[in-house]
Amino acid sequence: MSSGDAFDGDGELAHGSFEVQHHIVASEESSDISRHATASGAVSIAPRQSEIFAKAVQIGGGTLRHLDSSTRGLIWLSNSRVDEFDSVLANHPQLTWVQLPWAGVDAFSEVLRRHARPDVIFTSAKGCFAQPVAEHALMLALSLLRYIPRRARATSWDSTFLGISLYRKNVVIIGAGGIARELIRLLAPFDTHVTVVRRRPGTVSGAHLTVTSDRLREVLPEADVVFVVAASTHETRHLIGAPELAVMKSSAALVNVARGALVDSDALVDAL
Template sequence: MTDAAAPVPLARHRVVLGAAEVHGTAPTPVEAGPIAVLPTAERAFVDAVERAGGVVAPLSTATRGVVWTASSGGDDLAHLLDAHPAIAWLQLPWAGVDAFAGLLGRAAGDGRVWTSAKGAYAQPVAEHALMLALAVLREIPRRVHATSWHVDELGRTLYGANVVIVGAGGIAVELLRLLEPFGVHTTVVRRSAVPVAGAARTLPTTRLGEALDGADLVVLAAALTGDSRGLIGAAELQRMPRGCVLVNVARGGLVDTEALVEALASGHLGGAGLDVTDPEPLPTGHPLWQAPNCIVTPHVADTEEMTVPLFAERISQNVRAFLGDGAFEGRIDPVAGY
């Protein structure tokens, strides 16, 4: 994730646990032992293990925990687990684990504890989502390219807006807090209808269409799974009121890109702020680069300066849980895929 020789930045954010998180007081029973930091034993993450009382050692038959620092490499990790069945706990580096979907599908019922960084990067990503929303509402994508003074009276306010947030993880929880000063009316859409604190209403995904009715701003902050892929397609975009703004800081695959391009080109969609796209990287010359009132940032809502100290904190917390002190954070449900 980072240059092992570079100084480790200090954390300026805190972990935000999602509304869907369930925390127990008792540790999950696993057999503790040496921990391997792979595929590269970066200093910041080795220190995080040792700071929590763990022992870092090269991969061997004695290894009981693995901290995986690469953003992908599911096949390599699968081979590693097949060769070392005694590994009891695995820590993955990102909040989204769709890059490891195949591996997780095999992991159901294997007895291992799988953890991710979900919640760890919520603050920087929620901050980025708010920035994208404000920029698009205020017509910034078009105005930054202007070369002459032209007063057109365009631009909308976030104050009092009807906001829909799809997802109930740490990003959603933090974004709800950031939106409070704007006096918005917020609907959270999640897998269940269990209320989310700070939201005016909470609806299950089966009622997504209802949530989109009357929305001024829709923010996607949900995990990408087999069920959520293509969640926002042509029908959902058309159901949004004309002029609605879409922000996606989750995964590009949640949106039908072709339908998004058409909705922007027709003027039905008032604008889009995208930190993620499908495909990704977005090819040079793709219509989204020229789409009206659209901002595309190259998946940089959480930079290494932000993520390295936050991931180190997550590692330390889960090493303590691995050693029997407290509960694991960011538990992955291999069946659900996140």
């Protein structure tokens, strides 16, 4: 795919040209929704049109039309116009499938609760951003370990900050979804020891150790790099706070590519 659209900082669809080279990385919680298929019908794109999504619908065998009483599927392309989304769902009870723009759906949580019905399937972009986000997270970690921000601002040579190698370091990944799985794959050449912290018991392929979130403080003291990639929920708010930061090494790198709410910003500033 060589051209299409991207999302701007406000969660709106911005038009432009870009190349897509990534593949979906499904988490173990992903499921095949085809068995839940309901009445067929046309698909609408709102609150604005998008050439790339229109092509995707057509390639998938769907029929596009403007939102009306015959529409059965809705692709919603805004993460900020929540009230409008709520109104659309209320005025179009015939909808049986709704696709949301991001992997996370916390912005829509109240609306989804209001409109939850057995005959309506809500889907998100979970897994679609795993590869680029994991790639970005690794870049941030390497940048911190090698003091790139400090060196980029330097005006003279300074051998004080030589940097730290990622090879054979202890890595803690908080979250076990698609981003975590892709991170594990990217970290493999560095021969790191990976510990995954997840909500429910169970192993994660490629991880050396998997623990539940109640053991987070047990594994943080040995971490050289901590990646935060968990979903934003009421339970994960300030998952990294003063107690967690206090047990981490002063040299540890903390990389949060999840929602900002997972890290207590005030506690982080105090720790720094």
